[in-house]
Amino acid sequence: MDPLYREIILEHWQNPQNFGVIKDADIDVQEVNPLCGDAIRLTAKTQNGKIKKILFSGEGCAISRASASLYTEEIKGESIDVVKKKLEKDVLALLGIELTPARTKCALLIFNTVKKAIK
């Protein structure tokens, strides 16, 4: 098995969950990884302090896309207060792989975008 591009990563890369744009979103933010220029646009709808629906879009590498797919799955339906308490390591744990500092930035692009969205 590939040490980095594990099955779960490739699966989410090929078939990302929560991929797209919500037209009548309450939240619509964009965040860029300055290292490579890749950007994620995140749209979400909230209800009663909870993330009712969340979609991401944009170009990205397998790591950033898989990470965005996994993390949006994780926080969908969750209360915003809980999401605010999430840490970088929670995202990295979802991926379950060892990353170099450069690729860690790829993995955390979604985390930083979500943080920006709910701050």
Add this chain to the structure above:
Amino acid sequence: MKNDFPIFKTYPELVYLDSAATSQKPQKVIDAVSDFYATYNANIHRGIYDLSQSATDLFENTRKKVADFIGAKHASEIIFTAGATEAFNFVAFGWAKKFLKKGDIIVLSEMEHHSNIIPWQQLKKEIGIEIVYLPLTKDYRLDYKNLSPNLKKKIKLVSLAHASNVLGTINPMEEIISYFKKINSDIKICIDAAQSVPHMQIDVAILDCDFFAFSSHKMLAPSGVGVLYSKKELLEEMDPFIYGSHMIDTVTKENATWAEIPDKFEPGTRNLEGVIGLGAAIDYLQEVGFEKIQKHESELVEYTLEMFKKQKNVTLFGPNNLEDRLGVFSFAVDNVHSHDVSEVLNRSHIAVRAGHHCAQVLMKCLGLTGTVRSSLYLYNTKEDIDRLQEGIEEVKKVFKI
């Protein structure tokens, strides 16, 4: 030739395909830098003592060597900068800011490196010049003959890459220069030669350009050094861009007058050991000879183009023939992000660049966010290209393409 480059002894497995970003350094250059510290180290143009004089002589002899290397008439036409990027800032803020006015046009192209875009954009914000970008043809060449007559009238400066750091295209600079000089002989021409100087014999007198900039680290020499060449009369009327010590003649509490060229443009203490290293790199390149370098590189370019032609699910962005082309190959593997390709190649010790290559304008024009770039120099071999091919096969395997 790999034997001349210690990095390949340190890492025998290394397949270095990122010379468009920076070149590796031969032992001769490393020795020259080290020898400068051991034998010559003193500040230049300052001391009366012998050591300072030897260092000054060595530094100024290198200026003469650079002038001869690119065909400049006078050594004083060679300005040592911190790199090509700084050289463009000198031209933008030392020359263009002084002589251009609102509404004047500067012509760039869609294949420019950020270093030949951002200084002009900043100048535009300051004095209201206009920027026009020459487009590319479908086969990745410069389409420079189709500007409207209205625009042509207002052109004051044309600043173009001699060769593209992304596509490998070599622009026919002599033809381009004579085309614009025919529109108006007062149009000034600035050349970004960062990618071309390492690979070909240049003669600025034949080119008849007004400004010519390149970087030391891309031509086997240390980083932190660049060269701006310009004609004597232009340099003399140009303003300095960075102010401080050494670039002055006399200083009072209120005012200062500027030194003669080239000192006017070399404030503070320049990167002495870097300049000496550049001199050693020029010696090395001339010993090998550009004829030999070009023959070797052109064989490798042909071999690499053949390799890419056979590849399925791989797209090459750049001229697909040998003519007017450097060994710079930007490519994409279907649906796989450039960073993922680069990551997998790195496992086989293959060093390539991934991303936008400081050419975001070009990326946008090509409808891309980034590419993988493999770039060659004199130390590369066919075996390196074979390894790249194996690496690309591995990428396809990992991503099931």
